[in-house]
Amino acid sequence: MKTEGRTLRWAVLALVLVGLVAPIVAGLAQTARAAFGLMPAIGAETLSFAPWRRLAGLPGFASSLLLTLVTGFGATLLALVLAAGAVAALYRAEGRLRGQRALAPLLAVPHAALAIGLAFVIAPSGWLVRGLGPWVTGWDRPPDLALVNDPWGGALILGLLLKEVPFLLLMMASALTQLPVRAELAVGRALGYGRAAVWARVILPQLYPLIRLPVYVVLAFSLSVVDMALILGPSNPPTLAVAVTRWFTAPDTALILPASAAALLQAVLVVVGIALWALAERVVAVLGRHWLRRGGRGRAGRIGLWLAPLTVAVLVLLAMAALLALVLWSLAWRWPYPQMLPDSWSLRVWADADAGWGRALRNSATIGLATTTLSLALAIAWLEAEDRTARSTARAAANTRSKTRSKTGEATRSTAFRTRWASALIWLPLLLPQIGFLYGLNVVFLRLGLSGGLAAVIWAQMLFVFPYVMIALTDPWRALDPRLIRTAAALGAGPTRRLIAVKLPLLARPLLTAAAVGFGVSVAQYLPTLFMGAGRIATLTTEAVTLASGADRRVVGVYAVLQAALPFAAYALALAGPDLHRHLRRRRHPSQPGAAPP
Amino acid sequence: MSLDLTRVTLTAPGASVPLFAPLSLHVPPGKVVSVMGASGIGKSTLLDLIGGHLAPGFRASGQVTLNGVDVLAEPAEARRIGLLFQDALLFGHLSVGDNLAFGLGRQIRGRAARRAAVETALAQAGLAGMAGRDPATLSGGQRARAALMRALLAEPLALLLDEPFSRLDAGLRDDIRNFVFAHARARAIPVLLVTHDAGDARAAGGPIIEL
Numbered sequence: 024m025k026t027e028g029r030t031l032r033w034a035v036l037a038l039v040l041v042g043l044v045a046p047i048v049a050g051l052a053q054t055a056r057a058a059f060g061l062m063p064a065i066g067a068e069t070l071s072f073a074p075w076r077r078l079a080g081l082p083g084f085a086s087s088l089l090l091t092l093v094t095g096f097g098a099t100l101l102a103l104v105l106a107a108g109a110v111a112a113l114y115r116a117e118g119r120l121r122g123q124r125a126l127a128p129l130l131a132v133p134h135a136a137l138a139i140g141l142a143f144v145i146a147p148s149g150w151l152v153r154g155l156g157p158w159v160t161g162w163d164r165p166p167d168l169a170l171v172n173d174p175w176g177g178a179l180i181l182g183l184l185l186k187e188v189p190f191l192l193l194m195m196a197s198a199l200t201q202l203p204v205r206a207e208l209a210v211g212r213a214l215g216y217g218r219a220a221v222w223a224r225v226i227l228p229q230l231y232p233l234i235r236l237p238v239y240v241v242l243a244f245s246l247s248v249v250d251m252a253l254i255l256g257p258s259n260p261p262t263l264a265v266a267v268t269r270w271f272t273a274p275d276t277a278l279i280l281p282a283s284a285a286a287l288l289q290a291v292l293v294v295v296g297i298a299l300w301a302l303a304e305r306v307v308a309v310l311g312r313h314w315l316r317r318g319g320r321g322r323a324g325r326i327g328l329w330l331a332p333l334t335v336a337v338l339v340l341l342a343m344a345a346l347l348a349l350v351l352w353s354l355a356w357r358w359p360y361p362q363m364l365p366d367s368w369s370l371r372v373w374a375d376a377d378a379g380w381g382r383a384l385r386n387s388a389t390i391g392l393a394t395t396t397l398s399l400a401l402a403i404a405w406l407e408a409e410d411r412t413a414r415s416t417a418r419a420a421a422n423t424r425s426k427t428r429s430k431t432g433e434a435t436r437s438t439a440f441r442t443r444w445a446s447a448l449i450w451l452p453l454l455l456p457q458i459g460f461l462y463g464l465n466v467v468f469l470r471l472g473l474s475g476g477l478a479a480v481i482w483a484q485m486l487f488v489f490p491y492v493m494i495a496l497t498d499p500w501r502a503l504d505p506r507l508i509r510t511a512a513a514l515g516a517g518p519t520r521r522l523i524a525v526k527l528p529l530l531a532r533p534l535l536t537a538a539a540v541g542f543g544v545s546v547a548q549y550l551p552t553l554f555m556g557a558g559r560i561a562t563l564t565t566e567a568v569t570l571a572s573g574a575d576r577r578v579v580g581v582y583a584v585l586q587a588a589l590p591f592a593a594y595a596l597a598l599a600g601p602d603l604h605r606h607l608r609r610r611r612h613p614s615q616p617g618a619a620p621p
Numbered sequence: 622m623s624l625d626l627t628r629v630t631l632t633a634p635g636a637s638v639p640l641f642a643p644l645s646l647h648v649p650p651g652k653v654v655s656v657m658g659a660s661g662i663g664k665s666t667l668l669d670l671i672g673g674h675l676a677p678g679f680r681a682s683g684q685v686t687l688n689g690v691d692v693l694a695e696p697a698e699a700r701r702i703g704l705l706f707q708d709a710l711l712f713g714h715l716s717v718g719d720n721l722a723f724g725l726g727r728q729i730r731g732r733a734a735r736r737a738a739v740e741t742a743l744a745q746a747g748l749a750g751m752a753g754r755d756p757a758t759l760s761g762g763q764r765a766r767a768a769l770m771r772a773l774l775a776e777p778l779a780l781l782l783d784e785p786f787s788r789l790d791a792g793l794r795d796d797i798r799n800f801v802f803a804h805a806r807a808r809a810i811p812v813l814l815v816t817h818d819a820g821d822a823r824a825a826g827g828p829i830i831e832l
Contacts, residue, residue, distance in 0.1 A: 203708070203710065205674075205676075206706060206708070206710050207710060207712065208674070209669075209672065209674040209697070209704055210704055210706075210710050211723075212672075212673065212674065212696070212697035212698045213672055213674075213697060213698075213700075213702060213703055213704040213772070213775070213777070213781075214698075214703075214723065214724045214771070214772070214775040215698050215699075215701065215726070215775055216698055217696070217698045218698075220698075224723070225712050225714075225723075228714040229712070229713055229714045232714075312715070312719060315715065315719060315722065315723060316719060316722045316732070316735060317727075317735070318722060318723065318724075318725050318726060318727050318729070318735065319727055320698070320727060
């Protein structure tokens, strides 16, 4: 049985290495080669710094770089501060936050759809300006202001916050279950510190290490986002990631080499950015300790307890307005300024599925189902392999992590190390900028004859879908009561039957949730589809992003609504699935005791 | 200095009957009053009420005064009522010394003076030289003593003990009990102890009240 577990473990590891790690390494290597002048396919065969010199001379390069740093670090810092303040104010008990239900749906909305909706709301002709009304602003026509695509990236930062604050808040809420928040609040207050002071001095410093990786993901994402920056960010010069995407997709192949240099620079930027952030953590920790030692019972933090949740509430309202604006625009026929609602309605765009949205919807759904199924299967295999080789030690490691470190810490160090090494594999694709390796990977795929097909897109998307599925499934899987599995074993069930007949049914709900998460991530993917599909595979996301710049709002609205609706549908199914199943089973076996319909 | 409860009742969220009959008691300075009762009767909730940590939804009636001042209207951080739980609850992100410095009042100024105050307290607790240690590396008894010193450095006017000895093994239990009670006596702090262990209540040497 032990050897069988080991075989499964090696098989999973090999699959992850070949399927997920190798493409990233190959893509990065290919990008790096091109960055230094080696790309035989376009006749570049001399190793040189010429692409870098060319890059430095490209118009707007320096401003793009600065803009990227400002929006990337700005959005991350703001999101973290807002989430930290809000979590302190909204914390109730057992890791639940007040208003948590309003946050979860925002995680499901793809970035592009939210960005398009936000643009509809804050644009000069959008709801915000209309709502103020011409009699307040004096504008009888949409004002000539750069409210979206503003040159400082303000709209982009706002868009990023709409996604990142809920993400960090939910991560914090789940991490808080590992801390004795109530008791520590009581102890801190008994020592004379106010609520806000205890949060700032005691709870948040212990919470931060638990959400460090998600914060790095947010930073990496903010520094390298493409779809949202295309829709909300400044267009000339754009952020670096957008500029790189443009250069890669430009008709002029001579731009591919400097674009590769910029893509490599983008990867370095993210790695250095995370390193700087980690350094800043150290500095803050040292300064914070000095501050704590002085014993001040300062009251200054109290303002944060209402300012942060208020800001978050405004962000949530803005996001909901954005989604509503998408729906309204998709149904509008005539919607003149400055009216709050359309004059006349029409289903014309909806009725015309053949015009393109039908095909895009099919592609999105097909790719989503395929990536989700494959990712889920791989995640189950991974976790099951962990169970079969090291169930007890993994459990001990998890326990020591959540409670106080104890003497067993020594014994579990080797396991903890392996787990860290394995989780690095899982988090890697989320910490590297997509633009850094996806174009290079596409070149590799081209050479292998894979590019431009559905399979290539599915493979590339899996690099990003699998990590999220794995992250969503790991905690519930580990939380499964091991006594149930041992009971099944004692009744004579072998490992396979234990998996199929006990674990998977018990985990039905988390499995479906993980599937919904994966599906949502897949639907939202832009760059993998754009590059690997070589422009031949149109999904809701690629179409919505392309149309967002200047096309008819009614058409854009339809694509964005569909793009947002697909993940919602997946979540709804995941939530209703188990109940539906139970309901059907009851109808099939009405004689079961206690199963009579009410 | 004394802690006084007058006809205090507590009602759980959604319940109509109070958890226990109206409770009145008087804790003189330096003395320990023990409250005993089955689990679920509301012993910890009573301490939550006095300390200002009552969970939302609970309703209370009656009066709690500390040195003649009604404390129920004040927020927890203004009451100056120290707390000790079953777990020492030393903050994991701070060293042992910094945990104590966290309790030390603001009035002791200057890095050197504050450090000296912490070192003195550590020495009193038999923890001399352990200021830089991670709390997780201390033994259960050491953690309990450090938690008491942290609470005392905030100069509380009263001390609430929520079964603080129940996690300690028998040999250690007596030591820590005596240590805590001796410090409270020495500073003339009124102490309210809740426990379901008759040994704790006997060792406290004061009145025992059954809820």
